[in-house]
Amino acid sequence: MDGLSANNRKQPSKSSSRSNIVKWLILALQLVLAGIFLWSAVSKFMDIFTFGEILRSYKLLPDVLIKPLAILLPIAEFFVGVGLLIRPVVNYAAWGVIVLSLTFAVGLLFNYGEVLPYGCGCFGPEDAAAVGIWDVGKDVLFIALAALLLILNRKKALA
Structure with a gap:
């Protein structure tokens, strides 16, 4: 036996386990958002x-901007x-998620209820579909997840 009684052994504190939960939550948010944005990018590059x-189907941009923005x-x-x-650079990237998702949400709102020939096109071409609450909701969810990531990173930095 090591001479330590069960009462003398160091127990993890509640703040230590909360800190671990926050670290894992931050990692999960990073991985989920990274996966979504990488998948979206690759599907469009293909x-x-x-x-x-x-x-072009969104009818929000002049033709001269379509090719540069498609790239x-x-x-x-x-x-x-x-x-x-x-x-x-995680916090900068989280702001990038917010800016891109807000831009996409605005474009979707301008076309809300319209049937687009490729669907929303969020992850490449899909079947023709009307822009609905789910399409806008995805971007709102991405904004919320990125904001949560920023908040958790700030709290972690202040701790």
Whole structure:
């Protein structure tokens, strides 16, 4: 026996286990959001031409912006996804999630109820479908998850 009674052994404190829960929650948020944004970027890169047509179907942008944005948006999603996996830039990437998702949500709201030929196009072309609450709700959820990530990272930094 090591000479320590059960009462003398160091027990983990409640704040220590809360800290571990917060660390795991932060990691889960990072991985989920990174997976979503990387999947979205790759699905658009796989057919950049069709993604341009998806953008055109929203009827919000002049034709001159369609091609550049069809290339730049998936690149931005890719960098945000990768940034969520790199500790020093996680907060910047979380802000990227918020900005991109807010932009997408606004575009969806402008087309709410409209039948788009490729669906919302959020993860590449889909079947024609009306833009509905689920489409907008996904972006609102991503914004909420990124905001939670920022809040948890701030609390962790202050602890």
